[in-house]
Amino acid sequence: METGPFYITTPIYYVNSVPHLGTAYTTIAADALARYRRMTGHDVFFLTGLDEHGQKVAQAAEENGVSPQEWCDRIAPKFRETWDLLGISNDDFIRTTEQRHKTGVQAFWTKLHDDGYLYKGSYEGWYCVPCETYYIEDQLVEGECPSCGRGVEFIREENWFFKLSEFADRLLDHYETHPDFVQPDTRRNEVLSFVKGGLRDLSISRTTFTWGVPLPFDEGHVTYVWIDALLNYITAIGYGSDDPEMQERFAHYWPAQVHYVGKDIIRFHCVIWPAMLMAAGLPLPETVFAHGFLLTKGEKMSKSKGNAMSPAQLVDRFGVDAYRYYFLRDVQFGSDGSVSMESMVQRYNGDLANDWGNLCSRLFNMTEKYLDGVVAEPLSEWHDDGDDTLTALAGVLPEKYEEAMGRLDYVAALEAVWDLVKDCNRYIENEAPWNLAKSEETWPRLETVLYNALEAVRIAALFTAPAMPSTSAEVWRRLGLGDIGDVTDIAAEAVWGRLPVGSRVTKGDPLYPRIYEE
Numbered sequence: 348m349e350t351g352p353f354y355i356t357t358p359i360y361y362v363n364s365v366p367h368l369g370t371a372y373t374t375i376a377a378d379a380l381a382r383y384r385r386m387t388g389h390d391v392f393f394l395t396g397l398d399e400h401g402q403k404v405a406q407a408a409e410e411n412g413v414s415p416q417e418w419c420d421r422i423a424p425k426f427r428e429t430w431d432l433l434g435i436s437n438d439d440f441i442r443t444t445e446q447r448h449k450t451g452v453q454a455f456w457t458k459l460h461d462d463g464y465l466y467k468g469s470y471e472g473w474y475c476v477p478c479e480t481y482y483i484e485d486q487l488v489e490g491e492c493p494s495c496g497r498g499v500e501f502i503r504e505e506n507w508f509f510k511l512s513e514f515a516d517r518l519l520d521h522y523e524t525h526p527d528f529v530q531p532d533t534r535r536n537e538v539l540s541f542v543k544g545g546l547r548d549l550s551i552s553r554t555t556f557t558w559g560v561p562l563p564f565d566e567g568h569v570t571y572v573w574i575d576a577l578l579n580y581i582t583a584i585g586y587g588s589d590d591p592e593m594q595e596r597f598a599h600y601w602p603a604q605v606h607y608v609g610k611d612i613i614r615f616h617c618v619i620w621p622a623m624l625m626a627a628g629l630p631l632p633e634t635v636f637a638h639g640f641l642l643t644k645g646e647k648m649s650k651s652k653g654n655a656m657s658p659a660q661l662v663d664r665f666g667v668d669a670y671r672y673y674f675l676r677d678v679q680f681g682s683d684g685s686v687s688m689e690s691m692v693q694r695y696n697g698d699l700a701n702d703w704g705n706l707c708s709r710l711f712n713m714t715e716k717y718l719d720g721v722v723a724e725p726l727s728e729w730h731d732d733g734d735d736t737l738t739a740l741a742g743v744l745p746e747k748y749e750e751a752m753g754r755l756d757y758v759a760a761l762e763a764v765w766d767l768v769k770d771c772n773r774y775i776e777n778e779a780p781w782n783l784a785k786s787e788e789t790w791p792r793l794e795t796v797l798y799n800a801l802e803a804v805r806i807a808a809l810f811t812a813p814a815m816p817s818t819s820a821e822v823w824r825r826l827g828l829g830d831i832g833d834v835t836d837i838a839a840e841a842v843w844g845r846l847p848v849g850s851r852v853t854k855g856d857p858l859y860p861r862i863y864e865e
């Protein structure tokens with residue numbers, strides 16, 4: 348199996364709030380890809396972390412009577428705990444207050460300063476503190492912040508600027524020659540028209556507060572928090588480090604294959620970030636994929652509107668794998684999508700309890716009951732045309748799944764698995780093993796049917812693993828197989844007939860006990 352580095356990132360989350368369904372959504376999607384790419388033999392590096400600088404953090408700390416660092420140290424474990432709870436398999440967790448990040452940011456500024464991409468200028472504009480963003484007069488909406496609608500203050504300060512305006516042509520050229528750089532296409536069009544509208548140089552430092560990474564060449568200036576945050580993608584893997592091992596890591600993993608971002612932060616990721624990388628002479632990431640918002644009853648979920656459920660509450664009710672499955676299966680990745688308790692219960696009972704969980708339970712039960720739990724040999728003389736649909740669906744699954752995951756279409760990937768799961772249910776109904784068990788004569792056919800169905804389950808479990816790692820691992824254990832987490836060549840593993848004759852199957856408890864509406 349061809350292996351290669353595969354670097355996946357989530358945005359780093361702002362320590363001003365605790366993890367919620369939105370941040371969990373991005374992180375689960377990234378995790379499912381990371382898990383799948385490990386199963387395709389890639390050398391995956393999956394990064395997430397925290398954005399800990401900026402005025403808002405300093406203010407929140409002050410309001411709580413602690414230092415900014417203490418504030419960050421208090422919030423950080425809440426993120427780590429939530430990711431543990433959700434089965435997130437990140438390889439690293441960067442916090443922008445770590446020394447490795449500061450070292451990398453300063454190395455970056457030194458490089459850009461030396462190469463003439465920075466200059467000092469004065470800046471005036473309207474500033475929104477909650478958004479930590481400057482606006483020019485024209486951008487304000489009725490005199491207020493166009494993003495959050497709150498009041499803005501007029502600020503005049505001396506800043507360092509990055510010559511962003513010089514990069515418009517190179518950016519447009521890159522979008523043209525790398526159509527996958529911004530995905531999905533709707534976002535790509537948005538970015539294109541923004542850059543075609545002309546780019547202004549970007550102020551990259553602040554002097555009005557100190558909670559940030561100082562510019563190495565001008566005391567009193569700290570890095571603008573948004574820019575500070577973007578640099579995590581390179582500092583975490585060793586950019587600017589003196590340590591040869593870290594330098595090697597950077598050379599190995601950069602550029603990233605996918606940056607997962609929310610659609611509200613694409614300008615930073617698709618315009619500013621690539622221009623910064625170009626200025627530093629670094630290659631650009633392959634894809635920035637912007638997902639949509641989760642909506643409840645048509646409104647964006649937010650804590651302030653009180654329509655947010657916490658990840659922990661949902662895990663409590665549905666279990667972690669069902670939680671992960673629901674958000675990947677019910678919301679088309681890249682579009683906005685409605686989520687609700689009702690639809691989650693429906694998905695759970697329909698897809699998981701009925702289709703998948705029940706299939707496993709019935710088969711494992713029948714294998715115990717009729718075959719003492721030992722997988723019997725399928726005999727070619729007992730093959731029937733009725734078996735062909737099942738083997739054909741299992742045969743096309745690796746390719747269909749890969750094609751879908753290649754464009755981060757989790758819905759299509761899971762639908763491909765469900766084609767097999769549903770057909771296997773149909774197969775059991777048609778073949779009726781309980782009837783075949785009634786006579787000596789049909790016994791070999793019973794053994795063949797059970798083998799085929801168990802084999803379909805083994806293969807389906809491989810492809811449910813990226814979304815639902817713990818139940819897939821459990822299905823493999825019950826099939827008497829090894830650790831599904833050790834699979835590094837999923838396509839080879841999915842070849843029909845690899846379920847060993849003689850495997851010991853155990854039935855166990857239902858994987859997804861039915862949930863009744865309260």
Ligand SMILES: [Zn+2]
Nearest residue numbers: 475478492495
């Ligand atoms: Zn605002």
